[in-house]
Amino acid sequence: MQFSWFDRNLKWIYTLPAVLFVLLMMVFPIIYTVRISFFEWSMSATTPPAWVGLANYKALFQDSRFWHATGSTFYFTFVALIVEVVLGIAIAVLLSREFRGKNLTKTVFLLPMVATPVAMGLVWMLIYEPTIGVANQFLKSLGFKPLLWLASESQVLPSLIIVDVWEWTPMIALIVMAGMATLPNDPYEAADVDGATPWRKFASITLPLLRPTILVAAMLRLIDVLKTFDIIYATTQGGPNFASETLNLYGYVLGFQYFKLGMASSLLVLFFLLVMALTLFMIWMRKRLEVG
Template identity: 70%
Template sequence: MLASWMEKRFKWIVTLPALLFVLVMMAFPIAYTLRLSFFEWSMSAASPPKWVGLDNYIALFKDGRFWHALGATAYFSFGALAAETVLGVAIALLLHREFRGRGLAKTIFLLPMVATPVAMGLVWVLIYEPTNGIFNALLQAIGLKPLHWLGSIGQVIPSLMVIDIWQWTPMVCLIVMAGLTTLPQEPYESADVDGASRRQKLWYITLPLLRPTILTAVMLRLIDVIKTFDIIYATTQGGPGTASETLNIYGYVLAFQYFKLGLASSLLVVFFLLVMGLTLALIVVRRNTEVSS
């Protein structure tokens, strides 16, 4: 009797320990952060956490620096995501074609994705260096004035976008290439019979069929890019001033420079809800796309 019961539920019994471990590792930090957001605490053993209710959330939404960080997060995230999506799809379509050296081209193109973000951030600091950096040397070589890439309020976020685009466009490309290999060939054969051009097949067959795959890539990158911390902290630490201070950077500053653990926790709770809301919206859009296709 017991053996029969275990045999029927063997897959659940085997996966249950791992599932419980993952749930605990996710649930405990979220629950602890949510609880701490209702307290005022400076991380001092001499002054224990003090219950303040919703005061941290009220103070957060009245904080102009929070809204600036939210705007910087949106600017950086959606700008980088849009460029990565367009470039990733375009490069995937190019690499999907047969040509000599395609395997080597794929390997070289995917290398930035496996690099350590902090190390790459430090390398890009040297590339953007105002006096001896490669980018300014190229600008001067063609007769243009050098730029203060990471030191200018107006240029710092686009400069950070370039780093993120360089490192993570290969991820979008990889997902789209996987989707291209699964496309059915019947629509293309029918299009060939009808005399459709390459451009027509791209716009009316390939891209519509790839839409769920592209939305999956967008969802995965959105979750990741909106939480970007390492590249920004390694290059600018939110500067100059607070020009590149995103929500993640501001939460770190509140917690570990100002020691306002409760306020930082309330920011992280709001940030978590924001990411969850955007993710669920993309999931709904992807499901509707799959149904319509």
């Protein structure tokens, strides 16, 4: 039985629309952004883009606000990531045990992750309100002085990190719980025979076996937390005095408030390279763990 050309290439024909869609929606914007980064353009219909070469990149590296946004991005990303990974592992271990109301607890615990980020940002603005907010009322009940939270340059990033940890720690816990469900029972049975304590079993068996899973969860969260925009924009819009302005937010401000499309594009190109480099590093670390 002979097949026609169409029958022999069905796997390519059926996947072609999806491939073209990905190319159109992902590759084209990246190429277009890289191209615009070499031009000066204010998004005007009457003034065409003017070629400036690497001038936008040079201006960025001489911009103190760019470096401040870079520092804020790294601070926000790595503090939030470390706290979320540690808390996520701890919560996953607790929720893996049997207790009454376990399923209900899991459901309630996962609610922040499925909530709309902008809506949650507005809710946390009310919580952090200096005079009538729940956060300061709680501190007063414990005998502490009220804080300015989002209105203070020194407190705004830690306050936003608390929001991010509250919203996204469940994702880390969910991935770790899925990994724990696949662990073999033999090492635990041998540890029980040797009389190992629960902490010893966790440190010597659970944690080493979960390292690849934890690294995958950390990599996914790293990519996402680097690009955090909605929570920050909904609560502070980068204030006060640019104290909570990250690279993602600064790129938005350059492009859609200052109409400096060239500088905004160059910033986003650098930001894309940063995210790509950190992602490749995490993938390399995961492969090393798998080989080891």
